Amino acid sequence: MNAPGGKRKRITLDQKAAMIKAVESGTKKSKVARDFDVSTSTLSTILSKQQSIIDAVAHASDEPLLDEPATPDGFATSDEVAASWTALRDAGVVPDSESFCDYVSADSEVVATEQLLDDDIVRAVNDPDETSDDDSADELADSVPKASNVPTASEALDAVDVLRRYYGAHEGGEDGMNIAAAAERAIVRIRKMQQRPITDFFAATAV
Secondary structure (H helix, E strand, O other), rough: EHHHHHHHHOOOOOHHHHHHHHOOOOHHHHHHHHHHOOOOHHHHHHOOOHHHHHHHHHHHHHHHOOOOOOOOOOOOHHHEEEEEEEHHHOOOOOOOOOOHHHHHHHHHOOOOOOOOOOHHHOOOOOOOOOOOOHHHHHHHHHOOOOOOOOOHHHHHHHHHHHHHHHHOOOOOOHHHHHHHHHOOOOOOOOHHHHHHHHHHHHHHHHO
8 A cells, every 4th residue: 555645655574574474373464455555466476575574584683783873975764765666666666566665675685605614614624625527536646657656766776776685685686686687777767857047957858
């Protein structure tokens, strides 16, 4: 129903919650509409948004009571906003079934960022360098050996020494001794290549 003077009746959140509670208690919808001076269609609209209204009331009750902050220059006050919304509704720009709260909170439930599970958050904190693409990470792990799994030159030479002592302690180990000696030479050659300054590579290719 419209308020006197052609202006539509403004229904507060608490009034909407009271209407919902009255209907749930068994009161006929027609009586609830009369008691709150609203049309049955308006009441039906309120009941269709029952859960969102209940959640809004619960959220409002959890908010601490604070003094209303001063409105910055250039911003409309709540009264001005209400008057503008009423004018739009009277002009038929917005439907009767939509409230200003519905308008401003239309995108409140839109997921604008990725929602991470607790396990994802813990993994990201513990390993910040881990790639976000699990498939790419698996492929990279399969194709490129980790540096921590590659023995150093010193470790390789120690292994050669173990082989040399093993073959040297057994008869017929001459072939093994030759293999160990060849491996030692290869390890030393690789280590020298790794230790060469980068300028040596440019000098070798210079004309």
